[in-house]
Amino acid sequence: MPMTDLRPTQASSPGVRKSMRSNKGRDTKPELALRRSVHALGLRYRVSRRPLPALRRTADLVFTRVKVAVFLDGCFWHGCPEHHTVSATNAGYWAEKVRRNRERDAETNRLLAAEGWCVIRVWEHEDPCTAATEIAAKVTERRKLILRSDS
Numbered sequence: 001m002p003m004t005d006l007r008p009t010q011a012s013s014p015g016v017r018k019s020m021r022s023n024k025g026r027d028t029k030p031e032l033a034l035r036r037s038v039h040a041l042g043l044r045y046r047v048s049r050r051p052l053p054a055l056r057r058t059a060d061l062v063f064t065r066v067k068v069a070v071f072l073d074g075c076f077w078h079g080c081p082e083h084h085t086v087s088a089t090n091a092g093y094w095a096e097k098v099r100r101n102r103e104r105d106a107e108t109n110r111l112l113a114a115e116g117w118c119v120i121r122v123w124e125h126e127d128p129c130t131a132a133t134e135i136a137a138k139v140t141e142r143r144k145l146i147l148r149s150d151s
Contacts, residue, residue, distance in 0.1 A: 030124040031060055031072050037132035043139060045070075051117055057108045061135070066142035067117045070135055071108075074124050077101055083125055118142060
């Protein structure tokens with residue numbers, strides 16, 4: 001199903017415009033903290049890559065050989081059950097935006113799983129060291145499976 005572009009043509013106020021322009025697509029503080037924690041465990045990965053070149057979805061960390069894709073989801077943008085807040089202005093637009101993001105996330109999970117990928121989703125509020133440990137465990141598990149199948 002094609003996704004429609006939900007971006008408004010203009011910001012509803014100068015403050016909203018300033019806020020939206022300051023939102024980064026990558027290298028956010030939570031993402032950098034997660035990358036540092038994963039790297040400290042000795043793991044190496046690709047940053048901001050498409051796990052499947054034909055699929056227009058970018059994972060934050062990609063372990064290509066073992067097919068593990070890590071997405072760091074923002075609490076507001078992806079509707080965190082603990083921390084998502086309802087927008088005070090233009091609430092209908094933002095509710096629909098978050099609903100579509102979640103729908104796209106679920107579709108991404110399904111499409112990658114169908115191609116043999118393991119998808120790990122981390123909320124931005126999660127402890128990066130804990131998340132890194134979980135990522136390392138999954139990467140190690142998948143490496144062992146590859147070694148077994150190669151022998």
